[in-house]
Amino acid sequence: MAKKRGYHHGNLRQALIEAALQLIEEKGPTGFTLSEAAKTAGVTPAAVYRHFAGREDLIAEAARQGFEMFADLMQFAYDKGQPSALAAFEATGRAYLAFARKNPGHYIAMFESGISLNRTPELAAAAARARSVLEQAAADLSQRIPPEKRPPASMFSAHIWALSHGVVELYARNTGTASPFPPEDLLETGIGIYLRGLGLIAPDE
Amino acid sequence: MAKKRGYHHGNLRQALIEAALQLIEEKGPTGFTLSEAAKTAGVTPAAVYRHFAGREDLIAEAARQGFEMFADLMQFAYDKGQPSALAAFEATGRAYLAFARKNPGHYIAMFESGISLNRTPELAAAAARARSVLEQAAADLSQRIPPEKRPPASMFSAHIWALSHGVVELYARNTGTASPFPPEDLLETGIGIYLRGLGLIAPDE
DNA sequence: TGTACATCAGTGAACGCGCGTTCACTGATGTAC
């Protein structure tokens, strides 16, 4: 708790972002309104305009912070898995799901809010950094595949990203599709089979 | 064009669904409004209530029709690929992406509108049928794997569904993430590698 | 240390808007005789 009550809020900008994240998580990107975020932060709707150009800008900033956290987390997981390229790669997969689970508001703002990643240069940069961490992990691991059978690292990482995102969207949210398996298991086994397909894990492992 | 103009519309129910699909496609699930769907169909908003309980019901019906079409399409692709289990399986993968591409309104209503699949028994049944087609294809193909290494068919199909859905969401929509590869290629190569991981395709194929 | 003043974060009232939904109604259609 920073200093709060009083005419001046102290740190309204961040408080608004956090209110937005909470509301997005609770009601989906549709349900989020600028007015309610302001009310949650204990402030008049008009006050929001001291810090953001409008509703969309607020979402974009939430998404940007999400990508920054996401990239940091993936980078950390990747580093921790070193020097084993395989361990590092699998750690990023687990980190992906963990991030989506722990920060649903951010995840939704990033991927489900319908916001363009090119809305601001800062947002685009954060998203690009996140992508590059995954691509780096894929590229490292690719080294072990004979060049002539090696898929481009960007394709490799796109496969993994798509699988991870699909698991999150279909099985880690309460859409009524009861997951037949825990999402974590689903992702881990899926990645395992995929890596075996690339010859990166022995067939009988 | 069925008989239209006049006090009675003729087939307002379906016209409303089609208007809804078009609007959902254009503006996302957020942008869709009952009033605008009514206007698009050339009718007063109040008229909608002769056919639907409300806004959500209209979306649910659009989603239901989507799942029916989807299940039919997958079944058709699967049958066409027979008697080769592998060909049948790969055909359903391609059919998945083709459906998402050709019927974005349906796809969004089905997977992105935030509607619960258990909202009505009809919707749940349609969704279950779609799932069962994919699971059947996976089960057939699994027969070729030695039982002790065979993953449950429901897991197998969940992997494929998640990968397909992820490719659609991340790379087949204009979110600003320019796809590094055509989504079709991405999905086909991804499924190929996965199947190789299961030992269903020879390593050098 | 105390006072005057500039800054600017947040107020509160107001706006126009389109939303989903309701209601008593109207008039086109189809059927019974």
Place this chain on the structure above:
DNA sequence: TGTACATCAGTGAACGCGCGTTCACTGATGTAC
């Protein structure tokens, strides 16, 4: 074939609501002297 009537799909006006945004303002804060 023509008339009376029941049905019910669609009308149009109205509602209360919360939205995003604007505006002139106010009063807390921090700085210069």
